[in-house]
Amino acid sequence: MFKNVAELVSRAETESIQISEVMIRQEMEVKQLSREQVYSQMERNLDVMEKAIEDGLKGVQSHSGLTGGDAVLIQNYMRNHEPLSGNLLMDAVSKAVATNEVNAAMGTICATPTAGSAGCVPGTLFAVKNQLNPSREEMVRYLFTSGAFGFVVANNASISGAAGGCQAEVGSAAGMAAAAIVEMAGGTPQQSSEAMAITLKNMLGLICDPVAGLVEVPCVKRNAMGASNAVVAADMALAGVTSRIPCDEVIDAMYKVGQRMPSDFRETAQGGLAATVTGKQLEAQVYGDALD
Amino acid sequence: MKYRSVFDIIGPVMIGPSSSHTAGAARIGRAARHLFGRQPEYAHIHLYGSFAQTYKGHGTDVAIIGGLLDYDTDDTRMRSSIETAKELGMIIQFYEEQAQMDHPNTARIVIGDKKAELELVGISIGGGKAEVTKLNGFELRLSGSHPAILLIHDDRYGAIASATTILASHEINIGRMEVSRKAEGEQALMVIEVDQNIEDTVLNELERADHITQVARISD
Numbered sequence: 001m002f003k004n005v006a007e008l009v010s011r012a013e014t015e016s017i018q019i020s021e022v023m024i025r026q027e028m029e030v031k032q033l034s035r036e037q038v039y040s041q042m043e044r045n046l047d048v049m050e051k052a053i054e055d056g057l058k059g060v061q062s063h064s065g066l067t068g069g070d071a072v073l074i075q076n077y078m079r080n081h082e083p084l085s086g087n088l089l090m091d092a093v094s095k096a097v098a099t100n101e102v103n104a105a106m107g108t109i110c111a112t113p114t115a116g117s118a119g120c121v122p123g124t125l126f127a128v129k130n131q132l133n134p135s136r137e138e139m140v141r142y143l144f145t146s147g148a149f150g151f152v153v154a155n156n157a158s159i160s161g162a163a164g165g166c167q168a169e170v171g172s173a174a175g176m177a178a179a180a181i182v183e184m185a186g187g188t189p190q191q192s193s194e195a196m197a198i199t200l201k202n203m204l205g206l207i208c209d210p211v212a213g214l215v216e217v218p219c220v221k222r223n224a225m226g227a228s229n230a231v232v233a234a235d236m237a238l239a240g241v242t243s244r245i246p247c248d249e250v251i252d253a254m255y256k257v258g259q260r261m262p263s264d265f266r267e268t269a270q271g272g273l274a275a276t277v278t279g280k281q282l283e284a285q286v287y288g289d290a291l292d
Numbered sequence: 293m294k295y296r297s298v299f300d301i302i303g304p305v306m307i308g309p310s311s312s313h314t315a316g317a318a319r320i321g322r323a324a325r326h327l328f329g330r331q332p333e334y335a336h337i338h339l340y341g342s343f344a345q346t347y348k349g350h351g352t353d354v355a356i357i358g359g360l361l362d363y364d365t366d367d368t369r370m371r372s373s374i375e376t377a378k379e380l381g382m383i384i385q386f387y388e389e390q391a392q393m394d395h396p397n398t399a400r401i402v403i404g405d406k407k408a409e410l411e412l413v414g415i416s417i418g419g420g421k422a423e424v425t426k427l428n429g430f431e432l433r434l435s436g437s438h439p440a441i442l443l444i445h446d447d448r449y450g451a452i453a454s455a456t457t458i459l460a461s462h463e464i465n466i467g468r469m470e471v472s473r474k475a476e477g478e479q480a481l482m483v484i485e486v487d488q489n490i491e492d493t494v495l496n497e498l499e500r501a502d503h504i505t506q507v508a509r510i511s512d
Binding site: 001003026027031032041042044045048056064102103104105106108109110111112113114115116118121137144146147148150151154155158159160161162163168176191196210213214215216230263266267268269270284287 | 293294295296297298299300301302303304305306307308309310311312313315340342345346347348349351366368370371395396397416417418419420474481487488
């Protein structure tokens, strides 16, 4: 099994295959499954993601009433205006938001790598799709490439907000998405690694501070920004921009920052936005009284 | 390495809103259910750390009870699990604990009925993955990264051989194995980590084997 990003990239380069192919072959070997079995399991995940986006774009509301309907607002805005940040970027944002709104409403989603960060990977995928016109197989490969980078983060750092803050969740998800966009756009394995590094560097230190302990505020909008971060970083990497700090060292830095993060900022709803005046008021509204 | 599969990262398909607090919690509940072997009549659930502080918002309570009802992470009945459990006569009590545990997402579940009781400590390590760290007072070093079979058996000669013979006959390779007991001649626990997921037929066969009282499977 590849232990880090350097090994992952070098395996792809040595064998002249894509990152997604390295991941598929490893999965077949570890789980003793055929290519078809591995592929079809991932295709089912893709179907769930597509359905969640569809549902979110129709408009959903969470039980608490804190989130819902923003994906619809953004899509309406795109129909009536030329978004300043461009159509692809806003499309990615709306689809990331759609996924997390469905998640907050206790709908069915696919964790990528977690539920709270489930918007970045599918949001970018279904936006980039409109420009790159990938085959269904290339879309499934996008998920294997994302998974390969997430696999390294999960084993060498953390993908849990309770353990490492939001940088570990949305930060990882955004980096995974960036790496996958690069591969789909025809970039090299090394460029995928640069895109992951650039993205994660810009998410370092991000705390996990859910208002009322719900995966809603600020999680939904953090996925929106994670998705846009991913698209921009992918473009930079495809342009030939590299990260001065290698991807594995960025992941290690993220891990160490997470370890030193006080527990108030690790999904306990005790600090950050959760501890603001309005955050506390919302918490009281949701539960009738405060959690603590 | 804690994570071995790409589907730990892209997956699971689940009911929101939190992979560690909802899906991971459901898996801890389900592990307890499988180890107990039937639906319990009562459930005392102690929550620690982030679980204790945010469980209402994340549906951790709903998820653990869903697991106790044998629901998978993507079962849409999850949302109404507590109502369902109560209708089925299950007595449920949650405790928000102050104690610091090694892991921020820890749950201690005590379930039982007139015949037996089971106590399990589980942690949710992220992305929906869960590990069992303690069972009926036995410390476990269950990595959670391999499928595993847990066997509660009498501390007698032949118990281990009968289990491993069954696995061998199904060509199942054992990656790691651990046997512990509370006292000589009493209850013992066998933990067997294997390379592939275990079919029901194998479990049924293990259940019928000599000296084995309870069998549970933890899937990858």
